[in-house]
Amino acid sequence: xxxxNTVWRxxxxxxxxxxxxxxxxxxxxxxxxxxxxxxxxxxxxYDFVGLDNFAKIFTDKLFMNAAINTTIWMVAAxxxxxxxxxxxxxxxxxxxxxxxxxxxxxxxxxxxxxxIVGQIWTWIYQPDWGLLNTMISIVTGEKMRYxxxxxxxxxxxxxxxxxxxxxxxxxxxxYLAGLTAIPEDLLEVCEIEGAKLWQRILFVVLPLLTPSTxxxxxxxxxxxxxxxxxxxxxxxxxxxxxxxxxxxxxxxxSFRKYLMGYGSAISVVLFLIALTIIGIYFRQLKKVDRIYG
Amino acid sequence: xxxxxxxSLMLAALLASTAGVAGxxxxxxxxxxxxxxxxxxxxxxxFNEQVQKFEQASGIKMRESPVGHEDFKTDILVRAxxxxxxxxxxxxxxxxxxxxxxxxxxxxxxxxxxxxxxDSVVAKPIADxxxxxxxxxxxxxxxxxxxGVFYNKKVLADAGMTAPPATWDAFISLCKTLKEKGxxxxxxxxxxxxxxQFWFDYLLLRTAGPDYRAKLMAGEASYDDxxxxxxxxxxxxLLDQGFFVENANADDWTDAADKVARGDAAMTLMGTWITGYxxxxxxxxxxxxxxFPFPKIKDGIPNAAVGPVDGLVISANAANPEGAxxxxxxxxxxxxxxxxxAEAQGALSANVNVDPKAxxxxxxxxxxxxxxxxxxxxxxxxxxTPPVAEVGxxxxxxxxDDPSKLDGILKAVAVDAKAAFKQ
Numbered sequence: 001x002x003x004x005n006t007v008w009r010x011x012x013x014x015x016x017x018x019x020x021x022x023x024x025x026x027x028x029x030x031x032x033x034x035x036x037x038x039x040x041x042x043x044x045x046y047d048f049v050g051l052d053n054f055a056k057i058f059t060d061k062l063f064m065n066a067a068i069n070t071t072i073w074m075v076a077a078x079x080x081x082x083x084x085x086x087x088x089x090x091x092x093x094x095x096x097x098x099x100x101x102x103x104x105x106x107x108x109x110x111x112x113x114x115x116i117v118g119q120i121w122t123w124i125y126q127p128d129w130g131l132l133n134t135m136i137s138i139v140t141g142e143k144m145r146y147x148x149x150x151x152x153x154x155x156x157x158x159x160x161x162x163x164x165x166x167x168x169x170x171x172x173x174x175y176l177a178g179l180t181a182i183p184e185d186l187l188e189v190c191e192i193e194g195a196k197l198w199q200r201i202l203f204v205v206l207p208l209l210t211p212s213t214x215x216x217x218x219x220x221x222x223x224x225x226x227x228x229x230x231x232x233x234x235x236x237x238x239x240x241x242x243x244x245x246x247x248x249x250x251x252x253x254s255f256r257k258y259l260m261g262y263g264s265a266i267s268v269v270l271f272l273i274a275l276t277i278i279g280i281y282f283r284q285l286k287k288v289d290r291i292y293g
Numbered sequence: 294x295x296x297x298x299x300x301s302l303m304l305a306a307l308l309a310s311t312a313g314v315a316g317x318x319x320x321x322x323x324x325x326x327x328x329x330x331x332x333x334x335x336x337x338x339x340f341n342e343q344v345q346k347f348e349q350a351s352g353i354k355m356r357e358s359p360v361g362h363e364d365f366k367t368d369i370l371v372r373a374x375x376x377x378x379x380x381x382x383x384x385x386x387x388x389x390x391x392x393x394x395x396x397x398x399x400x401x402x403x404x405x406x407x408x409x410x411x412d413s414v415v416a417k418p419i420a421d422x423x424x425x426x427x428x429x430x431x432x433x434x435x436x437x438x439x440x441g442v443f444y445n446k447k448v449l450a451d452a453g454m455t456a457p458p459a460t461w462d463a464f465i466s467l468c469k470t471l472k473e474k475g476x477x478x479x480x481x482x483x484x485x486x487x488x489x490q491f492w493f494d495y496l497l498l499r500t501a502g503p504d505y506r507a508k509l510m511a512g513e514a515s516y517d518d519x520x521x522x523x524x525x526x527x528x529x530x531l532l533d534q535g536f537f538v539e540n541a542n543a544d545d546w547t548d549a550a551d552k553v554a555r556g557d558a559a560m561t562l563m564g565t566w567i568t569g570y571x572x573x574x575x576x577x578x579x580x581x582x583x584x585f586p587f588p589k590i591k592d593g594i595p596n597a598a599v600g601p602v603d604g605l606v607i608s609a610n611a612a613n614p615e616g617a618x619x620x621x622x623x624x625x626x627x628x629x630x631x632x633x634x635a636e637a638q639g640a641l642s643a644n645v646n647v648d649p650k651a652x653x654x655x656x657x658x659x660x661x662x663x664x665x666x667x668x669x670x671x672x673x674x675x676x677x678t679p680p681v682a683e684v685g686x687x688x689x690x691x692x693x694d695d696p697s698k699l700d701g702i703l704k705a706v707a708v709d710a711k712a713a714f715k716q
Contacts, residue, residue: 042373043396127540150484150543152694238486239542240691255367257680258392259716260374 028271034264041260053265062241063266066249069156073245077224080164082216085171086209090201092172093179103176107169114166118233121162125149125234149235152242159234159243163227171216178212179205214288218281225274246270324354325616328372329383329605330365331638336569339637343630347623353616363485373398378608380617386423386432386602387675388510388682393606394426400607400614401429402621409622418669419643423602432604433625436640438564439600439659440491440672441584443550448476448559457585461499461527464588468536471559478536480558481693482544489541489689490673491562491599496524498597499590503668506597510677512714516688517707525692525699527590532696542690553582562587564600564672565659569639572653579654586662598666601675603640680713 035053039046057063088106092099109117124131125148136144148158182205190200228247231237237248244252246266254263331340337359344355358379360368365383372378378398384390393399406412406424411433415424419437424430442457452471458464468478483489497506501520508514509521531537538549538558550567552558554576561567568578576582589596605624607617624630631642632651641652641660649657663669674682688706692699 040392040396041370042393042398044376045397127543145539147540147543150540150694236485238484238687238690239694240687251367252683255370257683257713257716258370259680260370262716 031264031267031271034261035268037261037264039260039264040258041254042258046261049261053262054269056262057265057269062244062249062252063246065241066244066246069243070245070247072156073160073227074221074224076160077163077167077227078217078220080160081167081171081220082213084164084168085173085216086175088168088172089175089179090205093176103172106172109166110169112166114227114229115233117162117166118230121158121165122149122234124162125158150239152239155235155239156243159231162234163224163230166230167220167223170219174212174216174219175209178209182208210291211288214281214285218285221277221281225270225277246273323352323613323616324356325381325613325620326356326358326379327381327620328358328360328365328369328379330360330362331383332359332361336634336637339634343624343634346627346630347620350623351616351619353613353619355620376610378610380611380613381605381607381620383435384432384604384606385675386434386604387671388678389675390432390604390606391426392679394431398609399431400609400611400617401431402433402607402618403430405618405622406430406433409626411622411625414626414644414646416643416645419602422669422671423604423643432606433621434602434643435605435624436631436635436638437600437602437643437663438566438640439598439663440494440562440564441586441659441662442560442562443553443567443582443584444560445553445556445558446581446583448553448556452476452559458588459585461588461590465531468531468534472535476556477538477552477558478560479531480538480544480549480552480561481541482546482549482561483541483690483693484543484545484548486686486690487672487674488546488549488563489693490686491564492528493524493685493689494599494670494673494676495562495587495597496527496590497521498599498670499587499594500524500527502594503597503670506670506676510673512677512681512710515707516685516710517703522700522703525703528692529696529699532693537693541693565641565656566639568653568655569637572639578656583655584659595667596665597668597670598663599670599672600663601672602643678714680716681710684709684713 034046036048036050037046038049038052092102092106096102112120125133127133127145127147127150130148132148133144133146146154148154187200187204190204195203225247227245228251231243231245231248232251235243237244237252241249247270250263250266250270253259253266327344329340331337340359341357344357347353348355369378369382369384373393384393390399412420415434419434423434423437424432426432448471449467452467452474454467458467471478481488481492494506497509497520500523505514505520509516509518514520538544538552541549544552546561546563546567547570549558549561550563550570553561554571554574568582571582572578586598605621607614607621611617624634625644628644628646628648631644632647634640635642635647635656636651636653639656641656641663649660652660670676673685677685684706688702692702
């Protein structure tokens with residue numbers, strides 16, 4: 001019987017593991033391999049250059065620019081959707097008129113692909129007839145033609161706003177689920193004891209929402225690390241690299257400059273950053289499990 | 294004794310699907326795989342029609358995978374990296390083909406060129422500049438384009454233009470008249486960077502000449518040389534006087550074309566593919582729009598025409614090289630295929646047997662302009678190596694965003710380009 005089960009386990013696991021090995025593990029090790037070469041992506045000839053590609057990272061102005069933008073992107077991608085999602089969840093929790101409709105509307109963007117979201121917001125930011133400039137023109141009475149995505153000062157922020165608009169719905173749903181787990185009588189006791197609304201939120205609700213916050217932040221970090229497509233659609237890293245992130249920079253070096261070896265070195269660095277963040281996340285998750293589990 | 298059960302069937306299916314993942318896919322002997330960027334407004338339907346003619350004539354089945362123009366640049370590299378290049382693919386003649394020739398990823402086509410007698414079919418200037426790499430032929434010039442100043446005829450007629458500006462002073466004067474009438478003289482859509490390159494190309498070619506430009510493209514001159522500063526300063530004067538549309542970096546080339554078509558702007562410096570786009574939206578060549586060559590700026594400088602050449606190449610590891618060669622020879626040699634394709638694409642044919650009457654009046658003028666030019670130069674991102682082109686293309690958009698920083702931009706680009714040439 002046991003042998004029979006083992007055969008089944010192997011049979012069922014083989015297809016997904018094969019796919020995982022071919023599409024994840026093998027490319028990962030290929031990146032490690034090519035990161036110590038000067039391969040250009042075409043042909044099969046290359047030389048081993050040791051750690052030259054990694055040394056180049058430290059003198060690459062565009063890498064530093066991309067690293068700073070990635071940090072801004074990640075911090076904003078964690079803070080903005082988390083706070084907005086929490087705020088919406090607190091507003092829509094309980095018996096709010098039209099609450100279900102609002103929840104649906106706020107959750108809807110997460111069902112769209114990043115490409116569609118990017119295209120919608122590109123139209124919103126369009127300088128001549130976009131929704132944003134039109135609204136500003138109506139309010140101020142002066143024709144507004146600012147090119148939000150084409151100016152280096154606002155390109156990255158504009159994409160972050162679009163990204164946050166999409167991600168907020170996910171945070172909201174997770175917090176709404178967390179709020180249902182908070183006993184109502186506990187909040188009633190606090191109210192009877194004279195705790196004001198902000199005190200109930202700050203000292204009771206938020207601490208009890210810690211498991212939800214951990215999940216929201218983890219998903220935000222993972223999603224922000226994957227946040228390449230929306231940038232590619234909206235700015236392509238431009239104008240002149242002002243919205244480049246590390247993923248975008250890796251793409252440019254590999255596929256636009258044909259420096260696949262150097263691009264692989266950047267991908268290895270990006271992989272190590274992701275690994276570190278995920279490691280920290282799992283440690284925190286264990287702590288939360290110990291306290292709340 | 295084996296008995297077939299539902300479980301064993303499922304197991305077999307699972308194993309079969311796993312084997313399918315690992316198994317390589319081979320093209321049939323009578324089949325040629327092809328990938329190209331002739332999609333959407335660039336004439337996928339017309340391309341397929343010509344491919345069908347080849348299939349009927351040869352009995353060879355073409356298996357196609359068209360990819361959008363911008364995405365193609367990445368897609369073909371991914372396929373090369375995976376050692377799965379198609380038998381035939383489209384590519385841009387110049388530095389990019391040179392790059393993959395040096396990577397030994399292409400198959401020479403000298404024998405096919407000789408047997409198909411392409412010497413007597415392909416226009417010599419195009420054959421010399423676009424097909425030869427390291428002394429061998431690797432590409433057939435499927436079509437080529439010419440970059441000129443395309444304009445809205447009604448707008449320029451209303452502005453009092455009786456003859457196209459042949460000199461720089463006449464061009465400036467025209468721009469001033471248009472601006473006074475409240476019309477943006479020049480539309481540019483540099484969101485994807487490359488549309489800005491034609492301004493740099495022509496300003497440098499018309500002031501410093503083709504020889505200096507070739508040196509700059511090869512890394513034998515510097516971006517902070519007086520010649521580059523002079524060319525960019527002319528561009529800066531145009532921007533400072535407000536002759537370009539606002540927010541050029543926010544627009545695509547089709548947005549700029551639309552602005553000219555609507556009459557919001559008067560002119561745009563673009564390749565002949567804009568005629569295919571305009572014809573597709575109902576504009577009539579010679580009636581609604583026309584073009585003039587980029588004006589002369591300095592005496593004694595050879596007259597250069599700028600544009601890209603779209604080619605078809607065969608990968609070094611093609612599964613069906615004979616079929617691929619037949620396809621290239623057919624697509625290049627057949628004047629009917631070339632004429633129909635050029636018309637749909639808004640392109641010019643390098644086939645000397647194509648009747649000029651096959652073109653509309655604007656394209657006939659474009660063909661004549663190229664024929665009369667002293668030299669044909671590839672546009673910037675096809676004339677210099679990809680890493681340097683990336684530096685330069687970003688320079689153009691940075692400069693358009695803030696022309697006052699020109700000196701600093703050129704100094705930085707000189708350093709970056711020098712480093713990029715070493716990569």
